[in-house]
Amino acid sequence: MSSSADVAQERRAPARASFDGLRLENLTKSFGAFTAVDDLDLDVPRGSFFALLGPSGCGKTTTLRMVAGLETPTSGGITLAGQDITYAKPYKRPVNTVFQNYALFPHLDIYENVAFGLKRRKAGNVDAQVKEMLSLVELDSQTRKRPAQLSGGQQQRVALARALINKPEVLLLDEPLGALDLKLRRNMQIELKRIQTEVGLTFIHVTHDQEEAMTMADTVAVMNAGVIEQMGAPEELYENPRTTFVANFLGQSNLIEGTIKGRSGDLVTVDMHGIDVSVPAARSHADGDKGWIGIRPEKVLIGDPGEQLDAPGNSVPGGVVSDVSFVGVSTQYLVRMPWGQELQVFAQNTGHRRIYRSGEQVDLSWRPDYAFLLDASQDARAGAQEGTD
């Protein structure tokens, strides 16, 4: 077995010009008639923190298990640093997994759990490495305890240490924070991100929690029904979603029906129930002459009828407040529009504006730069239910 330094040296050699991260090509997995992962193509750059985000049953865990070697693909290939590992045995790939339920060995103590991988590979200097890893996850005082004697958060850290100590090319995290309570989860998110930056390994994190994915990952791939809907940096996905599923699953969106009137230069003009609104061409993802105009609730400004709001461009009069909920940092309104639809508006409680009451007449407005346009053929409610946990 060559040391990791040799492997890294080899990878830097110019002869190996191919992609040095993890590449999935046309990856498909079917269970009988059900296709869990459908012709998936994905490149995960080396050293990145990559999140695979989607509702349960979208195929994200199956994808992860194929990378780990615990599931054999029906077709397609997996290459890691230029090496084909599609059919390699799980114990022969430089990939380690943090399981959803941790899967700590109950009959071994914490030390032996963490040392397991090193001992199987007959690595030298096991003791020093285990101690170093246990201090990284701040468990040096618990080494001789059994997993059952630790709290959920501590078990989670043991599972992480047990995988990390092997310095895998890729670390797979299968909803590792799902079983923790909210406060602990937030702490562990920060902790995981810190460790990833420290060790510089490729992390692939599978989760259904959009907030978790956005806080932690450099790149997020939103997965639905076995395919990737959209992939990119968290801000990009949030600000410029390409599908209704992404728009609803990541945060919340108002989607309003509209007819495209014309495209000129950088702007697309859309007729929205008799009101002309414009959307930047770069944020327009509609092919036909119909589309969904999307706007995030926090981008919508609310004001008295006829009031000049600081959002030149799209102004929508004639709303009636139908519901008000005060959340502290913001006030969330539901505003019924003349065409019958209720739009969501989140107004920051800066103190500059008064809070409207239910039944009041209001105007809405938003900057055209914030709007986006989606294809009318998609379901406006796709991903909405799964997104709100």
Added chain:
Amino acid sequence: MRWLRDHLVLILGILILLYTFVPIFVVVLMSFNDPSSKLIYRFDGFTLHNWLNPCEPEGMCHALGTSIQISLLATIGSTILGTLMAFALVRHDFLGRSSMNLLIFLPMATPEIVMGSSLLALFVAAGFAGQLGFWTILIAHVMFCLSFVVVTVRARLAGMDDNLEQAAMDLYATPRQTFWRITFPLVFPGILGAALLSFSLSFDDFIVTNLNAGNTTTFPMYVWGVAQRGIPMQVNVIGTLMFMVSVLIVVGSEVNSRRRTAKLATR
């Protein structure tokens, strides 16, 4: 009256405990008995004679030796076979698996007299009528212990988290290493429990054994035989010893687990 009402559960509990312990107490007491007559089973006087000469009654220790041999062999045979069967039933999908899972309960549900006589009929039909003895008893014992082993080990195996073996493989353990380092240690308590159960089932058995024994005599058969003409007090010595061994096993495992807990608490 009020006192009685408040302590009714306690009193009942003590009475039930007494009810279960009285026979054992009698066995222990009688092991020190110096009987005046072979035919009257009564405590007549204290002696250590029975304990100092346990093998005095003719044939008793020979029967005991036969019983121990058969029980050990039956335990080993049924534990190995039953463990393999449990693994097959839990881990592999094959034609007839579900019916197999049901069939395995049949020997446990069948009355012993039915099982014993049908085994006898089988041995006779197969032409072993003249060779009934040690080996036919052993075959019969392995057969009825098998179900208990399969059921015990299967429960343990089914309750095991599949992810553990996958985690081991993910951590560079080959299938062989995964089995010996993860699967086997985790299933072992089930296998050990099954082996202890097999031993006591086999050692105890009278009905099936009696039907298939030919001229061979096991300890339970010996006791049954001598009971007709007055039980020698040494039988009680063996009974007390058996009881003590069981108590030792139970107490030992309890002490062991307590010590482990205490050790972990101080760390």
